[in-house]
Amino acid sequence: MQHDRPDISLTLGADLRALRKARGLKLTDLATKLGRSVGWLSQVERDKSDPAIADLRQIASALGVSVSMLFRHAPAPAGEAGFIVRREARRPIGSPIAGLTEELLSPDLTDDFEMVHSTFLPHSRIKEPVSRPTQEVAYLVSGRLDIEIAGTTHSLRPGDSFRIRGEAFRWSNPTSDPAVAIWVIAPPVY
Structure with a gap:
């Protein structure tokens, strides 16, 4: 999926899923905490939907991480994404x-x-x-x-x-x- 906002990590969905699972939360648990549907959260975790900044703040709070952690601060060059961190x-x-x-x-x-x-x-x-x-x-x-x-x-x-x-x-x-x-x-x- 091509993200409209280049500051969002291309691994946002995977990172959110990993954080949720590390905390022992099911999709339904986190969706309930966020007041959102399981379908919406599933779409975010599969990078099918880009959450708004307000959603990211709420997700970060629910998972106990900083909002900045969910953002990429410099784009990875072609071929390095997922492999190299400069x-x-x-x-x-x-x-x-x-x-x-x-x-x-x-x-x-x-x-x-x-x-x-x-x-x-x-x-x-x-x-x-x-x-x-x-x-x-x-x-x-x-x-x-x-x-x-x-x-x-x-x-x-x-x-x-x-x-x-x-x-x-x-x-x-x-x-x-x-x-x-x-x-x-x-x-x-x-």
Whole structure:
């Protein structure tokens, strides 16, 4: 399908389906939350219909993602869509947590996992532990990061990695420099 709005990801429908399924929602569940018909939602998920901006805001809210995550910020060159993500085309994802910027490295959310580029600003931290029904592995590329997993804090340096299997965790960047990590999360949650 040719989208009339080039800012909408060509994988919007597939991404919405993956996000809905990752949250354990049926088409009827999400359609009810949105106050829309199952047929309409099915058409959106199959890229047969382009939702309006107001619909995208409502869908993003119902799925717990940012609206910007549903948009492509730079079109992929012919032959690269679905395969290559250029640095300038990364989609911002995640919750608006102060001090954390997350970008999707995966071309879309249709795989069994997602790959995320996370930048933690100096002296930033998440106050409350987070627990997700996921398995996550992360690799610290630069900076320093303290990660608390199941109540135990670990100080990480570049080259270190860690795994979380549904345990509660929280992070902090105790330094004056940004920290950058690459995360692989299964199943996709953003």
